[in-house]
Amino acid sequence: MAHTRRQFVQLAAGGLAGSSLAALGFSPARALAEVRQFKLARTSETRNTCPYCSVGCGVILYGLGDHAKNARTEIIHVEGDPDHPVNRGTLCPKGASLLDFVQSPHRLKYPEYRAPGEPEFKRVSWDFAIGRIARLMKDDRDKGFLQRSGDVTVNRWTSVAFLAASASSNESGYITNKVIRALGMTALDNQARV
Amino acid sequence: MTNHWADIKNADVVLVMGGNPAEAHPCGFKWVIEAKVKNKARLIVVDPRFTRTAAVADRFAQLRPGSDIAFLGGVIRYLLENDAIQHEYVKAYTNAPFLIREDYGFADGLFSGYDEAKRSYDKASWGYQLDEKGFAKVDPTLQDPQCVFQLLRRHYARYTPEAVAGATGVPAGEFVEICKLIASTSAPDRTMTSLYALGWTQHSVGSQNIRAIAMIQLLLGNMGMPGGGVNALRGHSNIQGLTDLGVMSHLLPGYLGLPTEKEPDLQTYLEKRTPKPLRPGQMNYLQNVPRFFVSLLKAWYGAEATKENDFRYDWLPKNDKTYDILAALELMHQGKIDGYLCQGFNPLASVPDKGKLTAALSKLKYLVTIDPLPTETSTFWKSHGELNAVDTASIKTEVFRLPSTCFAEEDGSLVNSGRWLQWHWKAADPPGEAKGDIEIVARLFLALRDLYRKEGGAFPDPILKMPWPYKIAHAPSPEEVAREFNGVALADVLDPKDKTKVLAKEGEQLATFANLRDDGSTACGCWIFCGSWTQNGNQMARRDSSDPSGLGNTPGWAWSWPANRRILYNRASADPAGKPWDPKRRLLAWNGKRWAGADVPDFKVDAPPEEGMGPFIMNAEGVGRLFALGAMAEGPFPEHYEPFETPLARNPFGKVISNPAARLYKGDRDKLGLAAEFPFVATTYRLTEHFHFWTQHTRIAAVLQPEAFVEMGEGLARLRGIRNGDRVVVRSKRGRLEAKAMVTKRIRTLQVQGQEVHTVGLPLHWGYEGLTKPGYLVNTLTPFVGDANIQTPEFKAFLVDVQKA
Numbered sequence: 001m002a003h004t005r006r007q008f009v010q011l012a013a014g015g016l017a018g019s020s021l022a023a024l025g026f027s028p029a030r031a032l033a034e035v036r037q038f039k040l041a042r043t044s045e046t047r048n049t050c051p052y053c054s055v056g057c058g059v060i061l062y063g064l065g066d067h068a069k070n071a072r073t074e075i076i077h078v079e080g081d082p083d084h085p086v087n088r089g090t091l092c093p094k095g096a097s098l099l100d101f102v103q104s105p106h107r108l109k110y111p112e113y114r115a116p117g118e119p120e121f122k123r124v125s126w127d128f129a130i131g132r133i134a135r136l137m138k139d140d141r142d143k144g145f146l147q148r149s150g151d152v153t154v155n156r157w158t159s160v161a162f163l164a165a166s167a168s169s170n171e172s173g174y175i176t177n178k179v180i181r182a183l184g185m186t187a188l189d190n191q192a193r194v
Numbered sequence: 195m196t197n198h199w200a201d202i203k204n205a206d207v208v209l210v211m212g213g214n215p216a217e218a219h220p221c222g223f224k225w226v227i228e229a230k231v232k233n234k235a236r237l238i239v240v241d242p243r244f245t246r247t248a249a250v251a252d253r254f255a256q257l258r259p260g261s262d263i264a265f266l267g268g269v270i271r272y273l274l275e276n277d278a279i280q281h282e283y284v285k286a287y288t289n290a291p292f293l294i295r296e297d298y299g300f301a302d303g304l305f306s307g308y309d310e311a312k313r314s315y316d317k318a319s320w321g322y323q324l325d326e327k328g329f330a331k332v333d334p335t336l337q338d339p340q341c342v343f344q345l346l347r348r349h350y351a352r353y354t355p356e357a358v359a360g361a362t363g364v365p366a367g368e369f370v371e372i373c374k375l376i377a378s379t380s381a382p383d384r385t386m387t388s389l390y391a392l393g394w395t396q397h398s399v400g401s402q403n404i405r406a407i408a409m410i411q412l413l414l415g416n417m418g419m420p421g422g423g424v425n426a427l428r429g430h431s432n433i434q435g436l437t438d439l440g441v442m443s444h445l446l447p448g449y450l451g452l453p454t455e456k457e458p459d460l461q462t463y464l465e466k467r468t469p470k471p472l473r474p475g476q477m478n479y480l481q482n483v484p485r486f487f488v489s490l491l492k493a494w495y496g497a498e499a500t501k502e503n504d505f506r507y508d509w510l511p512k513n514d515k516t517y518d519i520l521a522a523l524e525l526m527h528q529g530k531i532d533g534y535l536c537q538g539f540n541p542l543a544s545v546p547d548k549g550k551l552t553a554a555l556s557k558l559k560y561l562v563t564i565d566p567l568p569t570e571t572s573t574f575w576k577s578h579g580e581l582n583a584v585d586t587a588s589i590k591t592e593v594f595r596l597p598s599t600c601f602a603e604e605d606g607s608l609v610n611s612g613r614w615l616q617w618h619w620k621a622a623d624p625p626g627e628a629k630g631d632i633e634i635v636a637r638l639f640l641a642l643r644d645l646y647r648k649e650g651g652a653f654p655d656p657i658l659k660m661p662w663p664y665k666i667a668h669a670p671s672p673e674e675v676a677r678e679f680n681g682v683a684l685a686d687v688l689d690p691k692d693k694t695k696v697l698a699k700e701g702e703q704l705a706t707f708a709n710l711r712d713d714g715s716t717a718c719g720c721w722i723f724c725g726s727w728t729q730n731g732n733q734m735a736r737r738d739s740s741d742p743s744g745l746g747n748t749p750g751w752a753w754s755w756p757a758n759r760r761i762l763y764n765r766a767s768a769d770p771a772g773k774p775w776d777p778k779r780r781l782l783a784w785n786g787k788r789w790a791g792a793d794v795p796d797f798k799v800d801a802p803p804e805e806g807m808g809p810f811i812m813n814a815e816g817v818g819r820l821f822a823l824g825a826m827a828e829g830p831f832p833e834h835y836e837p838f839e840t841p842l843a844r845n846p847f848g849k850v851i852s853n854p855a856a857r858l859y860k861g862d863r864d865k866l867g868l869a870a871e872f873p874f875v876a877t878t879y880r881l882t883e884h885f886h887f888w889t890q891h892t893r894i895a896a897v898l899q900p901e902a903f904v905e906m907g908e909g910l911a912r913l914r915g916i917r918n919g920d921r922v923v924v925r926s927k928r929g930r931l932e933a934k935a936m937v938t939k940r941i942r943t944l945q946v947q948g949q950e951v952h953t954v955g956l957p958l959h960w961g962y963e964g965l966t967k968p969g970y971l972v973n974t975l976t977p978f979v980g981d982a983n984i985q986t987p988e989f990k991a992f993l994v995d996v997q998k999a
Contacts, residue, residue: 046621047737049608051601052885054428055199055222056610061602061621073622075602080221085739085748086199086610092220093883093898100892101600102622106567106965108597109626114575116590126627126637129594134641136560136592138651140532145652149514152458155653156511161522161531164441165538165564165631166433169606170615171675172631173436174719176537177447178494179639181510182656186452187517187531189443190436191429194396194519194544194987 040077047081050095051167057095058084075102137183145184161187196423196762197387198612198754200746203228204421204779207379207386211240212262212394212403216247217882219391219427222611223247225746226389229421238372240265240364241393242877242953243905244940253372258944258951259877260397260837260991261362264847266406267834268358269373271350273413278377280415286770287809288412288818290343291332293323298340298830300349303848305829314855317824322472322815330472330815342821346409349831352847361834361846363944363951380414382775385421392429396878396989398853400981402832405822409832412818418766418796418809420745420779428611429886431601435609438755439679439720443517446510447679447720450487454513460504463487469814475806476816477798484712485721492717493678496661501714509656518985519545520978524859526554535562537631538598540569543887543961546976546987547865547928552584560592564634566600566624567891570961570971578962580932581970597628604630606672607726607734609755615726616752617735633669640668676734677703680727681718687711703728706757722755733758743792745781757794763818765789765797765809772803827982828855837991838979839927841869841951855982862978867927872993874910876926876954878972884957890964902933902969905955906996909943911935913952914996921999924954924975926992931970932999954994 043062050057058081065073078098082089091098111129112121137160144159162185164176173190180188202208202225215223227250229235239251240262248254257265273279284290297319299306307316322330323340336343355366355373362369379386388411394403408417408424416422428434440447450467457463468483491505499505515521519541525531527550534555542551555561555574563572575589576582603624607615624630629637639662646654664670681704689695697709698716707724710716718724726733738750747760754760761767764782768774772784774791782791784803789795801807808816822830835853836845845851880886881899889895904924906916916922918937923930944951960969975994980987 044621046602046619048601048618048621049431049610049616051431051608052888053219053222054431054433054611055219056431056608056612056614056616057221058616063621075622083737083739085741085746085751086225086612087221090221090224094885094889094895095221097889097892097894098602100894101888102602104567104891104893104965106891106963107600107625107628108566108568108595109628110597111627112595114591114593114595116592117587119576119586121593121595126629129596130634130637130641132592133560133562133594134638134645137533137638138642138645138649140559142651144532147653149455149512152455152512153508154455154512154514155508155656156513158517158525159531160533160535161517161526162535163519163537163539163541164436166430166436167601168432168436168538168631169604169608169672170432170435170439170679170723171606171670171672172635173432173439173441174447174679175632175670175675176635177439177441178660178719179635181446181452182494182639182660183642184511184653184656186511186513187443187522187525188441189517189519189522190433190441191539191544192433192437192442193985194989 043076044073050091050098052094055086057087057091059091059095059098075099141183155184156186157184158186160185164188164190166191195425195612196417197425198614198760199225200748201420201761202226202387203232203746204385205229205235205387206233206384206421207375208235208237208389209376209386210237210247210389213389213391213427214241214245214247214393214879215389215427216250217245218880220882222427236375238375240372242941243879243955246882253375255364255368255372256942256944257362257364258946259875259953260840261834262394262397262403263399263406263832263834264353264358264361265364265369266403266410267350267353267832268355268369269376269410270346270406270413271353272370272373273377273380273410274347274350276377278380279413280380280382282769283415283766284413285334285336287766288820289815290341290820291334291336292342292815292821293331293333293338293340294342294345294821295319295321295323296340303833303845303850304854308854313857314827320824320830322823328470329474346820346831357846360947363946376410376414379416382415383778385416385419385779386411386414387421387423387425389425389427391427393990395981395986397991398838398856398979398981398988399828399832399835400986401826401983402828405826406832409820412820415775417818418761418763419775420761420767420781423761426611432608434611434613435607435615438609438722444513447490448486448722450483450490452513453510457512460507463507472815473808476814477807477811478814479811480814485710486707486718488712488714489681489710489716489718489721492684492714493681493719494660498659498661499714505714516985520980520985520987523551523554526557529557532559534558536571537564540571540887542571542574543569543971543973546973546989547862547978548971548974549929550978556589556591558591560594562594562596564596564598564631566598566628567888568963569887570963573963578968581962581968596634597626598634599624599628599630604672607676613754614752615723615734615755617732632672632675636670637668676732677727679719679723680704681710681716681724683709683715684717685715687716705729725757726753726755745779745792747792759794759796761793763796763809764793765795770803828853837988838977839867839872839991839993841873841875841949841993842947846947853982856979857982857985858979865927866977867993869993872926872995874952874954874994874996876956876975876992876994878956878958878976878989881957881959884959887959887961890959890961890966893965896965899959899966901967902960903936903957904933904996905936905938905941905957907941907943907952908937908939909950910952910954910996911937914998916996916998923997923999924956924994926975926994928977929974931972931974933969954996
């Protein structure tokens with residue numbers, strides 16, 4: 001009689017007593033050793049890439065919830081992707097604890113604002129934050145923008161600087177570059193510089 | 195990387211210098227172990243510390259921080275003196291036979307053309323002798339005293355094993371043993387791979403460190419070979435991609451340069467940026483720059499960009515000088531920058547001289563940080579006792595802290611250091627109101643556009659008129675953006691050889707950058723990424739891990755730029771006649787009609803070997819450069835210069851002590867320390883349990899490595915009466931920090947120029963934010979000086995004093 005681990009769970013949930021399962025030849029010791037698999041059996045798997053170093057290890061994110069519209073997925077486990085040709089399922093100490101990054105108690109949840117001289121941040125809305133930043137940037141650009149230098153059109157804005165994230169996606173980097181250059185900004189860098 | 199991670203398994207010798215992959219890139223390092231186990235490869239590690247990479251090395255040498263070029267120059271001399279080079283390769287595939295101008299010279303530590311007042315070179319003399327057609331003159335016998343080969347020999351004659359030992363602290367005997375192992379790969383059927391990271395880049399001569407290994411790999415015939423190449427391990431998951439996409443002050447996507455004031459119109463720009471052939475019959479691939487550049491302008495500016503208006507070339511800013519991160523912070527320090535936006539970047543911790551940075555940030559009118567976690571930058575204005583002693587009330591900066599998603603909460607692609615674009619999928623929603631970086635940038639742009647529409651203002655054209663074709667304007671999807679950077683045909687693209695043949699129909703995603711045009715009929719946001727999202731869909735999401743050649747190329751896994759090519763310069767893996775140098779490493783061969791094999795040819799596929807086209811098609815002369823011409827700021831050959839803070843009174847190799855072309859701002863020069871007051875050499879490093887300044891917020895990492903420490907050898911500890919676990923004070927000319935002492939055998943006292951040199955290791959993962967014990971930011975100590983070419987700061991070699999607290 002062959003049972004997969006998943007069937008074993010179903011059998012147990014169906015009301016069969018542990019002792020009779022043992023009598024049928026199931027080893028409780030083996031079942032205990034496999035306890036993590038039981039948790040993952042009901043998760044959805046998503047393929048992702050470790051965000052830390054540049055090896056680009058494949059990871060599988062295990063989330064509770066089936067991606068239904070009203071279900072909020074919670075990531076409960078992270079494993080190395082065994083199909084990935086570089087890491088082949090392995091992860092380093094950082095990658096193996098990625099769950100603690102996703103679920104860090106310090107994750108920022110709301111826009112915050114600190115007024116000049118104030119001792120603390122206060123929570124603000126996105127509309128306030130984006131609106132106020134745009135206001136400051138526009139005033140600054142209108143004042144500092146240089147359209148011509150001698151008889152050369154230069155269209156540059158040098159009184160503001162932008163640092164882009166080299167852990168963000170290509171798509172983020174591309175759109176950032178497109179927008180920042182359209183504003184005329186020259187001081188744009190990412191971590192490749194340091 | 196010229197090669198990629200799994201390819202390391204093909205190496206016979208692995209040289210790790212300037213990196214510590216066993217701890218910093220553990221899952222990639224397994225391919226080094228694979229090479230050792232399956233290929234009997236020998237591992238050489240050269241590092242200031244006995245790292246975990248060193249622990250599994252066959253040969254380890256401990257060198258003084260900042261003396262890498264002395265070591266590598268010594269290797270070059272050894273190879274030349276012992277005739278341990280791949281002769282046929284060097285003659286056919288490098289510029290060794292090329293003649294250099296008679297007025298080129300080197301004396302007393304300086305190359306010809308130096309201007310002391312400007313601290314820069316007139317590089318005119320660093321060029322080829324040209325014939326009447328404008329082609330470089332060559333001497334295939336390599337005998338002409340002005341040929342690169344002879345100049346190379348003369349330049350490195352000073353780098354004897356004894357001189358190397360005197361500068362690096364590596365005993366001459368140990369050095370020669372390492373040279374022998376490296377030299378063994380000059381055989382056509384043996385290869386060496388070189389792995390490096392910040393240990394080479396974070397020096398005032400960083401770029402020249404990399405050039406030196408590139409020259410060694412050319413001399414050995416290891417470029418283009420499986421198991422060979424020059425391989426940057428790289429630090430962030432998409433540091434390769436952001437660089438490829440030109441998100442840097444001097445770049446545009448695909449390594450096209452941001453225009454300068456000296457290029458007032460499109461024609462001037464294209465003329466200056468498009469190289470002329472330097473030898474007959476060469477591919478000179480960058481002759482296609484106009485196609486790449488016009489296609490970029492079409493991708494960004496759409497129907498607004500026409501031939502008549504120079505494709506809106508005017509909308510791009512024109513640089514008057516460099517605006518790299520150090521330059522920007524210097525301007526900020528002078529009060530010339532009002533706003534700073536930091537998207538996933540913590541400059542207060544990752545740029546040198548925290549004291550200067552705090553002063554600079556305090557002068558800002560507004561600061562915006564965008565991050566999933568708190569950064570020290572976002573709270574630079576908060577007092578944290580000695581760890582961040584500021585007067586909050588006096589700092590008038592408005593600060594915005596915007597919460598962003600992390601990797602698990604978004605779709606998109608990242609480029610690993612092996613140039614693979616890998617797509618990833620969203621698994622969960624972000625916490626609270628956090629938003630993706632794309633959406634935050636889009637919302638900001640749309641808000642600015644609204645203001646300009648209502649109020650007008652300075653040069654509003656690009657803001658108002660730049661196409662914004664995304665279905666949800668405030669949240670462009672990663673798929674839309676990826677399709678845009680891949681590129682699309684705006685009209686039918688015809689085959690130039692047969693105009694009846696359509697290579698891509700109007701509206702189709704382009705499959706290759708060979709189909710880009712300079713007439714405005716194609717749009718492509720990053721030419722080297724063209725082919726990543728074709729008519730066949732998202733190539734970056736491919737997951738076929740099969741490896742038909744056995745060389746580890748996995749051509750069906752993800753997508754590798756350029757053109758899904760896995761090893762760059764792979765034409766050089768075959769001899770001039772088109773036969774692979776090594777039958778075990780058959781990457782590419784000429785089959786009588788075309789180049790074919792296990793990889794996408796990095797070459798004109800139908801150019802027969804007898805035509806003599808060189809394999810380094812990105813260079814106008816078709817060969818690899820042992821002599822860099824004018825590409826480098828401080829000379830065409832790497833020369834040893836001391837770090838800006840050095841324990842030595844003089845440079846053992848010449849009269850000039852430190853890099854004569856490196857930029858040093860006045861205030862920073864005054865903050866350089868001398869050995870009399872700061873006798874020890876410090877070098878920053880990273881731990882395997884932590885990632886920069888992120889994992890201070892993750893519980894497991896905070897438990898594994900909870901507290902800041904300073905690593906020192908037993909010699910220094912004895913000298914200062916420090917015991918393991920003591921609290922110590924580390925001071926530099928710029929500041930001080932306190933931490934626990936870790937006294938180890940991993941760092942030995944070195945003998946350099948007849949004096950003892952002690953090295954201090956400073957791991958840098960702690961700050962005043964996080965779940966770890968609060969600690970000092972290590973860049974409190976580091977000097978504000980960068981590499982002369984790219985301005986990467988000198989974090990790896992500076993002076994400190996250490997005392998018991």
